[in-house]
Each structure stands twice: as structure tokens, then as C-alpha cells.
Amino acid sequence: MRQFRGKPIDPKQAGEDGFVYGWINKHGGRCWIAVDDGEAEVRRFASDWVECLMVEVHPDTVEQDTGLKDKNGKAGYFGQKVKHDHGYIGEIKWDDEALRVYFEWEDNRKTYPQTHYDIIDFEIIHDKGAE
Numbered sequence: 001m002r003q004f005r006g007k008p009i010d011p012k013q014a015g016e017d018g019f020v021y022g023w024i025n026k027h028g029g030r031c032w033i034a035v036d037d038g039e040a041e042v043r044r045f046a047s048d049w050v051e052c053l054m055v056e057v058h059p060d061t062v063e064q065d066t067g068l069k070d071k072n073g074k075a076g077y078f079g080q081k082v083k084h085d086h087g088y089i090g091e092i093k094w095d096d097e098a099l100r101v102y103f104e105w106e107d108n109r110k111t112y113p114q115t116h117y118d119i120i121d122f123e124i125i126h127d128k129g130a131e
Helices: 040-045
Strands: 004-006 020-027 030-035 054-057 063-069 075-077 081-084 089-095 100-105 122-126
Touching (some): 004 030, 063 100, 081 100
Antiparallel strands (some): 030 054, 081 089
């Protein structure tokens, strides 16, 4: 599973980009991120979450990393707006049937980046959580 990010309720807990990164915990409509401090992987396998720093985040800013990177090396998260080098504007989404990440363009076309060699040049133009 890929990491998540979100904007903390307390802005003092955010990194320079305004987000915290790690693993998600949801309960009763609230969300926390167990901040990955370099030891989180060991703790997760040991089920020892008590020692992890849990940061409450705004639920509407939570995004999951897709594993994609844009042409500038910026990580792609579900819900981000992207621009293809040919000028198309779209959004990074998940296809439940194909079990794959895809781009949905303004004209409702879908492009699956792992199978279309011509879709490697895109740039993230808007972060859902950056508002």
C-alpha cells in the first residue's frame, strides 16, 4: 500500500509544503496520519502504533500516492489535476474494474499511463489539498 498525505488540523505540525505524510487511520469521520519517521515500517509490522506520532488531518485533504511522478519528479496523488504536454487537462483517478491508475481528461477519455507510452509527459497543475 502506498502512503497518504493530508493537511493537519494544527498547521504547526505540517511540513514545508503544508502536508504530513504516512499511514492513514480513520475513525468516526475523523482522520489521522501516522507520520513516517523512518521507523514506521518496523512499528507497523510489530503492530506497535502507540509510539507513532499521530497527526489529525482535515479529511477532505487526504490523498493517496499513486506511484506516478510528473515530468518534474513531483509525486502524483489521486485527485490531482494534471496537464499533458499536448495541452489536455485531466485528473488522476483509480479504475476499480481494471485495478489501475488512469488519467481522465476533460473530454471524458481515459488513458492508462502504464500502457500508453505517449502519456509520460504530464505535469501536476493543482493539488486537491493545496487550497
